[in-house]
Amino acid sequence: MRTQAISEAQLHALADGVLPEGQRAAVDAHLCAHPQDAARVDAWREQNRQLRALFDPVLDEAVQPHLMQAASPPAANGAWQRPAMQAAAAIVLVIAGGMGGWLLRGDGGDTGDMRAASALARSAAIAHAVYTPEVRHPVEVGVAQEAHLVQWLSKRLGSTLRPPVLSPLGYHLIGGRLLPGDGDGPVAQFMYEDGGGKRLTLYVAKERAGRQETAFRYTQEKDLGVFYWIDGQMGYALSARLPKAELGKIADAVYTQLEAHG
Numbered sequence: 001m002r003t004q005a006i007s008e009a010q011l012h013a014l015a016d017g018v019l020p021e022g023q024r025a026a027v028d029a030h031l032c033a034h035p036q037d038a039a040r041v042d043a044w045r046e047q048n049r050q051l052r053a054l055f056d057p058v059l060d061e062a063v064q065p066h067l068m069q070a071a072s073p074p075a076a077n078g079a080w081q082r083p084a085m086q087a088a089a090a091i092v093l094v095i096a097g098g099m100g101g102w103l104l105r106g107d108g109g110d111t112g113d114m115r116a117a118s119a120l121a122r123s124a125a126i127a128h129a130v131y132t133p134e135v136r137h138p139v140e141v142g143v144a145q146e147a148h149l150v151q152w153l154s155k156r157l158g159s160t161l162r163p164p165v166l167s168p169l170g171y172h173l174i175g176g177r178l179l180p181g182d183g184d185g186p187v188a189q190f191m192y193e194d195g196g197g198k199r200l201t202l203y204v205a206k207e208r209a210g211r212q213e214t215a216f217r218y219t220q221e222k223d224l225g226v227f228y229w230i231d232g233q234m235g236y237a238l239s240a241r242l243p244k245a246e247l248g249k250i251a252d253a254v255y256t257q258l259e260a261h262g
Contacts, residue, residue, distance in 0.1 A: 124237030139175030
């Protein structure tokens with residue numbers, strides 16, 4: 001029986017290595033008594049490891065000369081020019097932020113729904129980065145078996161799935177796969193490709209009962225962008241290495257079709 005209430009924020013703090021030492025014993029005891037939460041923490045740690053492997057190399061890149069010049073000491077009059085201050089701040093954020101690109105952007109709140117949406121985007125980005133480079137096995141079930149794919153994924157997620165038709169925008173479905181979730185059950189990934197071989201993925205997760213809807217949000221790390229949102233019991237994330245405006249147009253088409261079938 002739980003003797004002390006443990007919040008999801010504490011579980012995330014443990015996974016991220018920032019949990020205060022004074023709270024560690026209580027959280028460890030909770031995880032021993034709740035293996036599902038322990039599995040979620042392990043999954044978050046693995047996500048962090050994969051993200052570091054993907055994006056930490058940027059920290060070793062040389063800082064561009066114009067940024068170094070902008071971050072140089074102030075002029076003799078003691079006043080910093082605004083561009084110099086902004087550039088210096090950017091350098092600090094890049095170095096200190098690490099994986100900050102996958103934190104929730106926008107209104108800066110800290111509700112459970114916002115954290116859930118942020119985690120959704122992070123998981124979708126990892127899945128996109130892992131599977132889209134595959135040449136021989138980018139998907140688990142190909143589009144030739146689309147009916148079987150949709151039925152299988154719908155059954156596993158416990159909700160009727162309908163992959164959007166994106167051919168008017170130049171992308172056709174090539175298949176999909178089942179992926180492990182963050183403790184809320186399995187998730188589905190549908191993969192699309194254009195005539196030039198450029199790929200985008202739609203990540204679909206079953207959210208917990210009672211989760212509130214979230215508005216469209218966007219996050220980006222280097223050239224990989226993600227539009228993501230939670231609609232009722234379902235969470236969606238569209239990922240691609242496309243300009244924000246172009247990806248946003250596709251995300252709007254995806255949202256419109258999903259709402260029509262909702």
